[in-house]
Amino acid sequence: MATAAVRCLLTVAVVLAPLLAGADAGRPLSTGFYNKKCPNVQSIVRAAMAQAVTAEPRMGASILRMFFHDCFVNGCDASILLDDTASFTGEKNAGPNANSVRGYEVIDAIKTQVEVSCNATVSCADILALAARDAVNLLGGPTWTVYLGRRDALTASQSAANANLPGPGSSLATLITMFGNKGLSPRDMTALSGAHTVGQARCSTFRDRIYNDANINTTFASLRQQTCPQASGDATLAPIDAQTPEAFDNAYYRNLMSKQGLFHSDQELFNGGSQDALVKKYSGNAAMFAADFAKAMVKMGAISPLTGTQGEVRLNCRNAN
Template sequence: MAAASGLLVRCLLAVAVVSAALVAGAAAGGPLSTRFYSKTCPNVQSIVRAGMASAVAAEKRMGASILRMFFHDCFVNGCDASILLDDTASFTGEKNAGPNANSVRGFEVIDAIKAQVEASCNATVSCADILALAARDAVNLLGGPTWTVYLGRRDALTASQSDANANLPGPGSSLATLISMFGNKGLSARDMTALSGAHTVGQARCSTFRDRIYNDANINATFASLRQQTCPQAGGDAALAPIDVQTAEAFDNAYYHNLMSKQGLFHSDQELFNGGSQDALVKKYSGNAGMFAADFARAMVRMGAISPLAGTQGEVRLNCRKVN
């Protein structure tokens, strides 16, 4: 079993690296570049990698948390590190928006990495770029693919709680809603289905999946009963459960196996395999780990290029929690 697992990881890495390299140039677009810090901060990628390696070694769940943070950042006014801003007397940021308040965590990890980057290259690397690199490394450190991260993003000067509440899909979303919300960000239904595979790692609060395990029809009865043991119909909202019932801490394609067994934790997950347009793709990912890895890497490059600030827009924050 261990040998088979190692083979799967090598397959994921090899296929994804090649595939991402082939498509990255076309996918990134805009002002981002692979060599943006080659002269001004050549060690930035190794610094971020070391910081994430330390964080994941201390708590594997943190890898999933940083990946989620990046997704929640990019879907609200682009990949601009607005999610990292603390509330101030003059504006209310995104941290306490409904989709973020109880699910986005790991801000202290980004703070620690930023401090190390600042010590090496003062006022040079944006928090937005650090988060993009950290998300890539989080996936890879959990056994998943790697990809080329295009850099040059600038940091937002403000944030919007209302936009965070409006632009992030929820755990009860329908397939049509998911396709529409991802489409609004320039991502295809295939991108959406691949990116949803991020739910192969991480944990979720009872409040986000209670309705599914008690009320959904398209759910494995044994799986529902298992989750009901720690998620009662009333109370216990903060109780956690692994999103992937098979390999909760490994970035693999087990998520899609779960969907085919009606064991998606969220209603929105199971919508991907519920007699709809994405069923065939879920089956392919379930049977082909390399295809999933390549598509996930490709989609992450595309997502990382959503409306970046560049040039003289925004700023390079010295502290990711506040504007300079």
Template sequence: MASLLLLRRLIFFSLLACSVVHGQLSPTFYAKSCPNLQTIVRSAMAQAVAREPRMGASILRLFFHDCFVNGCDASILLDDTATFTGEKNALPNQNSVRGYEVIDAIKTRVEAACRATVSCADITALAAREAVNLLGGPSWTVGLGRRDARTASKSAADSNLPPPFANLGTLIAMFGAKGLTARDMTALSGAHTIGMARCGIFRSRIFNESNISAGFAAARKRACPAAGGDGNLAALDAATPNRFDNGFYKSLVGKQGLLHSDQELFNGGSQDALVRSYSLNGGAFAADFAAAMVKMGNLSPLTGRNGEIRLNCRKVN
């Protein structure tokens, strides 16, 4: 059975690799101009994850928060200036999104090998894939050829990113607005099989909600009291927080979703059957997650003469 599942996964990813990437993106975009790009990104991400396994989740989240705001254009990487307010200090990102210095380090290496050639947007897309794969998750073909935005939108970040207190209908609508299906949404939510959340984000759930395991809530309360400790961290998947697997869905079935929005995926609604399926079949989750990441990575890319290739990911040229 295990060998059959592995064969199916290999077939899936082989087909995915051979498929035509949407829009003007192509997996071979830098084949001549920067042939060692993917090796450089892989090596740098391996070092970053070895230093701090949590960084894998952080880079994946950074990519998600970039793509959901005006497309995958590296707008989230822009620093504020005296005349410009970007996305870093939007409510969903402030004191939350991290890993910018990892992207900076990768960009430095890429610039040394291929001057003014590879966008920060493409580097972030590749880094997200390596983050998942290095923690035991699937790989997928990343279409390349994105260019970097010259601006960013704090207001769009505030309004477009799904909040941790959202209900199922809101989640489906917000992902649907990006052309992603409910199935895509449930698969992409599996990114929470790695990473951490702050006490201030999940306190209300562990103290006030009823669709939660009593033992799980009690354990979380030890590090997240009714008052204080807002910055204390807890794993989104307590069983295997640094392993990209289907443990997140198992936790939802056991009423151990840390965030309100996560448990909404398994709370008597339309996604219950899919969550249960993923909890029983890690291969199915991995395949759907990879396919959904390809779709998300194709959200409104800047290509051709639009945007620019930033030399420094934190500021426009």
């Protein structure tokens, strides 16, 4: 885990109010949205996430990924949490999510606790935003101000999830375009990709890279091939960052500089292209990475939120009321 000195460097507060106007004009997200209605919501989420991450550090990475996969599909509206119904096929079984996104039970448990304290008040979308922030910080990464006031979607779309989430084989141009479509700059994209400093991935998501890519460290490729054969083992896991897989730090960028990115899309950030210089900076400056990551998370959390009278506050995150 990060040392105390690094933890201090990685603690940042971010204020990006101009970015946070909600979809319902005149009702922006705010830092004090629940101050009167549910003043202890943040402490409830933090305690539950601390318990989950202590039990399984990987869960921190899983909740962070869930938030990303939610926000990139029709905005940060907790649509990823909805089970399929007779009227729609949701996002859980979309290609990028099926047998991959995990941690739904953690969000369910937090929601149950919040409902006991503040019934029908706090949205699942806001719980997920808070949980993602706490997941990063509990793994040694930065903290940031989470703006609140999101409401929950009434429906979800599997086709939108398939269309809007970049895959592990994406090119740099594709990544820049897909993040740009969400209002995120190439710098935001490169900073947010640093989330891959924690977590694990299935063999099926990186097999093509370790057997077919040229821009890869051969020793690293051979190591990964030992547990990811060409014709089997799809579900076998490997750490995305082999150096410090349970610590949120800047080792991810050092991996890229030594051609040890696990995904093709990772290595695209350091492959003679426009992001090489930024990767070099992040690799040697943990505080810069932490600050940029926190800012980008606030921006991502403001993608097309439902606010005001839009959507609803779900009582159960898996189903509309």
